[in-house]
Amino acid sequence: MEQRxxxxxxxxxxxxxxxxxxxxxxxxRYGAVAPRRMENGYRVYNAKxxxxxxxxQKLISEGFSxxxxxxxxxxxKFEAEIVTDRSPDNLQENTSLYTTKQxxxxxxxxxxxxxxERGDSSGIQDLLQKVYSQYGLEFLSENLLIPFLHEVGExxxxxxxxxxxxxxxxxxxxxxxIRQYSxxxxxxxxxxxxxxxIPGERHEIMLHIAMLExxxxxxxxxxxxxxxxxxxxxxxxxxxxxxxxxLAMTTSAPIDENPMLFSDLEQxxxxxxxxxxxxxxxxxxxHFKGTGKWLRFSDSLDSLFRxxxxx
Amino acid sequence: MEQRxxxxxxxxxxxxxxxxxxxxxxxxRYGAVAPRRMENGYRVYNAKxxxxxxxxQKLISEGFSxxxxxxxxxxxKFEAEIVTDRSPDNLQENTSLYTTKQxxxxxxxxxxxxxxERGDSSGIQDLLQKVYSQYGLEFLSENLLIPFLHEVGExxxxxxxxxxxxxxxxxxxxxxxIRQYSxxxxxxxxxxxxxxxIPGERHEIMLHIAMLExxxxxxxxxxxxxxxxxxxxxxxxxxxxxxxxxLAMTTSAPIDENPMLFSDLEQxxxxxxxxxxxxxxxxxxxHFKGTGKWLRFSDSLDSLFRxxxxx
DNA sequence: ATTATGATGTCAAATGTATGTATAAACTAA
DNA sequence: TTAGTTTATACATACATTTGACATCATAAT
Numbered sequence: 001m002e003q004r005x006x007x008x009x010x011x012x013x014x015x016x017x018x019x020x021x022x023x024x025x026x027x028x029r030y031g032a033v034a035p036r037r038m039e040n041g042y043r044v045y046n047a048k049x050x051x052x053x054x055x056x057q058k059l060i061s062e063g064f065s066x067x068x069x070x071x072x073x074x075x076x077k078f079e080a081e082i083v084t085d086r087s088p089d090n091l092q093e094n095t096s097l098y099t100t101k102q103x104x105x106x107x108x109x110x111x112x113x114x115x116x117e118r119g120d121s122s123g124i125q126d127l128l129q130k131v132y133s134q135y136g137l138e139f140l141s142e143n144l145l146i147p148f149l150h151e152v153g154e155x156x157x158x159x160x161x162x163x164x165x166x167x168x169x170x171x172x173x174x175x176x177x178i179r180q181y182s183x184x185x186x187x188x189x190x191x192x193x194x195x196x197x198i199p200g201e202r203h204e205i206m207l208h209i210a211m212l213e214x215x216x217x218x219x220x221x222x223x224x225x226x227x228x229x230x231x232x233x234x235x236x237x238x239x240x241x242x243x244x245x246x247l248a249m250t251t252s253a254p255i256d257e258n259p260m261l262f263s264d265l266e267q268x269x270x271x272x273x274x275x276x277x278x279x280x281x282x283x284x285x286x287h288f289k290g291t292g293k294w295l296r297f298s299d300s301l302d303s304l305f306r307x308x309x310x311x
Numbered sequence: 312m313e314q315r316x317x318x319x320x321x322x323x324x325x326x327x328x329x330x331x332x333x334x335x336x337x338x339x340r341y342g343a344v345a346p347r348r349m350e351n352g353y354r355v356y357n358a359k360x361x362x363x364x365x366x367x368q369k370l371i372s373e374g375f376s377x378x379x380x381x382x383x384x385x386x387x388k389f390e391a392e393i394v395t396d397r398s399p400d401n402l403q404e405n406t407s408l409y410t411t412k413q414x415x416x417x418x419x420x421x422x423x424x425x426x427x428e429r430g431d432s433s434g435i436q437d438l439l440q441k442v443y444s445q446y447g448l449e450f451l452s453e454n455l456l457i458p459f460l461h462e463v464g465e466x467x468x469x470x471x472x473x474x475x476x477x478x479x480x481x482x483x484x485x486x487x488x489i490r491q492y493s494x495x496x497x498x499x500x501x502x503x504x505x506x507x508x509i510p511g512e513r514h515e516i517m518l519h520i521a522m523l524e525x526x527x528x529x530x531x532x533x534x535x536x537x538x539x540x541x542x543x544x545x546x547x548x549x550x551x552x553x554x555x556x557x558l559a560m561t562t563s564a565p566i567d568e569n570p571m572l573f574s575d576l577e578q579x580x581x582x583x584x585x586x587x588x589x590x591x592x593x594x595x596x597x598h599f600k601g602t603g604k605w606l607r608f609s610d611s612l613d614s615l616f617r618x619x620x621x622x
Numbered sequence: 623a624t625t626a627t628g629a630t631g632t633c634a635a636a637t638g639t640a641t642g643t644a645t646a647a648a649c650t651a652a
Numbered sequence: 653t654t655a656g657t658t659t660a661t662a663c664a665t666a667c668a669t670t671t672g673a674c675a676t677c678a679t680a681a682t
Contacts, residue, residue: 020657025643028659063321063325065321065667125493163539164551171534182486222479228475228478231474235474236475321668335669377630
């Protein structure tokens with residue numbers, strides 16, 4: 001999920017904006033987090049711990065005391081694990097101890113498709129919530145979200161599913177993601193992550209996944225939305241001065257409509273060198289051959305951040 | 312109302328606008344509420360307590376004394392849910408309260424526009440959250456959301472705002488609404504409320520407001536999304552058998568593209584008589600003259616539900 | 623008209639709790 | 653050494669609770 005899967009207390013402090021002492025006190029007094037320890041006793045945090053701290057900050061900003069915020073999160077965690085038995089009727093849940101991770105994934109997928117088939121948006125969202133809080137975003141995203149969205153699209157194109165099934169399923173995923181990333185509190189001076197669909201593009205969901213990842217990493221996020229006019233992107237960059245701009249291009253349509261698209265963007269990127277411009281998606285992978293100097297291709301935030309570090 | 316069912320006195324004060332001292336005094340003197348206590352003696356309120364305090368405020372604003380308001384609520388414990396416009400003994404015209412509310416609204420609006428101006432999505436969402444929990448959806452929707460969205464559109468058309476400011480502001484409102492209504496858990500067998508944009512229509516936000524209202528009223532909600540193909544709506548109705556279908560049509564574009572639109576929909580509606588079909592929005596108000604037999608015009612869920620009852 | 627009474631919101635003091643920060647002493651790593 | 657981590661303790665500020673006082677105002681009694 002992150003560049004690294006563990007953090008020292010100092011890094012956690014920097015990522016959350018909390019002091020190291022406070023992080024320890026929250027652990028001691030309220031059980032806010034439960035980091036593992038190295039042999040020497042040093043605390044070792046994982047990405048989930050960092051997320052939890054950020055969620056606590058968000059709750060505090062909404063009027064919770066830290067004590068109650070922890071209670072609240074723990075309560076919801078409990079609820080999230082009970083939800084398991086809301087499986088559709090035509091599937092009986094197999095809670096055998098011998099289920100491997102693979103079979104569990106395919107069980108989740110089956111449930112998702114069953115929910116989507118009957119247009120049960122909240123069923124989808126509850127399941128995603130459960131998997132998310134149990135296994136984290138990386139697992140959820142790679143093993144469930146992306147394959148699910150992909151096959152939902154397939155089923156629609158193959159006429160296996162009606163359009164409404166595709167729409168409701170996609171929107172359920174979108175709504176889930178929106179709920180997640182708006183539960184993080186980013187510090188005022190955090191760098192900005194701007195996500196936008198390329199003119200002519202209408203698939204926004206991958207961007208929401210990226211935004212959730214960015215929010216977890218401590219960015220403020222802004223979403224420019226579907227198909228903004230060409231100059232809207234420039235206006236936004238000019239005003240917001242984001243650290244990163246990510247553009248989605250899942251189909252070939254945009255390049256058909258405007259063959260100059262990439263060079264236009266490259267030129268825009270060259271004018272704002274404080275901002276890193278990336279383009280991603282299937283459409284971009286197919287057509288964006290020349291790795292531009294200022295506009296680059298990236299399919300995952302992981303590779304994106306690696307790229308930034310090596311610039 | 313919310314998923315969570317306990318609040319500290321601080322949050323209750325924030326939610327109701329009462330001071331913590333007053334909340335305690337009301338409890339001590341009149342038994343206004345009876346919160347449980349934590350081990351340390353701190354008060355723990357539940358959603359009912361908060362509701363009750365809000366009802367008391369409403370009664371006081373209508374002229375009741377606090378003492379009588381409590382007595383009134385206790386006497387009418389079972390019908391007290393609807394305490395709307397009951398005339399009190401000594402009704403005094405309190406214009407001061409009204410004007411302060413007016414200035415408060417315009418203050419909120421100013422803040423919203425300030426946030427929107429700098430593309431601060433989470434600023435918008437936090438403010439909406441505050442107003443929502445303090446004054447409820449009706450107030451928020453009528454006095455802030457709809458005027459705000461309206462003027463955001465204006466500013467964009469008048470070139471006062473750039474497109475990105477319009478997009479980010481609208482999306483912030485959308486995300487806020489999505490977060491709200493997905494926090495409602497409707498029972499499995501609740502009637503379904505299906506919202507969809509008419510083919511050619513791309514404004515989805517009003518539908519999200521409607522969905523939130525429906526969720527509050529206990530409906531399961533489903534959102535079919537932007538511009539579904541003509542048959543997608545029929546497929547969805549056929550499969551999901553919603554109790555209510557609401558269609559949004561804010562512009563005139565759809566009727567220009569397909570002059571038969573209304574009669575097509577009327578025909579669809581006539582085939583599913585268990586389902587109530589409504590169409591709303593500025594575009595519909597302008598063009599939908601003949602009040603159809605099965606497809607009807609409605610601009611608010613209030614009027615919609617009144618209409619259903621009188622059918 | 624003046625006074626007494628009661629209702630109500632606000633304030634203050636005394637006491638305990640919650641929470642963020644600071645320091646000391648021991649230990650670890652580079 | 654020097655900087656960072658650990659535990660433990662101390663402390664200040666903010667917050668919660670109880671109790672009672674007080675000012676204001678409307679209403680009833682004088």
